Amino acid sequence: MVYYQKMTPTGYQKIEEEIARLKKDRPRRIKILQEARSLGDLSENTEYTEAKRDLGHLQSRLRYLEKQLKYAEVIEKNDDGKVDLGKTVTLRFDDDEETEKYQIVGRMEADIAEGKISFDSPLGQAINKKEAGAVVNVAAPAGEYQVTILAVE
Template sequence: MDNIEKKKLGENILVYYQKMTPQGYQKIKDEIADLKKDRPRRIKILQEARSLGDLSENTEYTEAKRDLGHLQSRLRYLEKQLKYAEIIEKTADGKVDLGKTVTLKFDDDAETEIYQVVGRMEADISAGKIAFDSPLGQAIMKKKVGKTVKVEAPAGEYQVTIEAIE
């Protein structure tokens, strides 16, 4: 649970906070707003399907009920993510950290890639966002430009050199 910070509340209650960037927090807020806008439409579809008659053989009703349930489940999940989010701001210490963008040279093939280091909820390798607690993220965290690090990934070990940090 390296990426989750425990904080004690009261006698025996521990709360786990998920680290994320301000942009990741805002993205979740935006998705919540979209889901809340869509909920009345889905409720109306459910009500219309209910009015079609016998619910035991009403596939429209079953689908509408399932869709509304999925929406509400996703909404609860996202609201919990916001409730227990710890927003991490960029630091100016010249080290790789959450929210910073890094240019990495993969030493085995001399390829250069640019990634933003983000929280687990925001990670999307296809969008150039790596989780700080991923094998690559862990290897480069708190390192400075010019440092070469070994990454121990499930597919095997490799080395990267940090070329730039923004």
């Protein structure tokens, strides 16, 4: 069974851009490794060890990102009025009356500081497929809380 990673078109594009940036940087890192190798004894050559490690990290990151794209399921948002991947929701946290706005994104794109929550987070799962006006209980690791969906865009 193949597991597809759901993401927004923007998330897919960001991964493509990072892959392009890393591929562009790879020749420079290879040159640094070659120059470090020419410095002599490899057993005590810190520059060589660091350059080899850095190139290995770059190659590993490239493989990881390429696999993310290979198994990506890009979800286009629709206008059905329900919370779903790619949409922006305005929520009121009923315990403190605080209002927050979040974009619902794939797991790889989630960044709470940027107002992006994953569709499969406890909050994302609780509000998924609900409409504006719904009051939802969220079962989170720190305890349950309640939110009201004020708007779905």
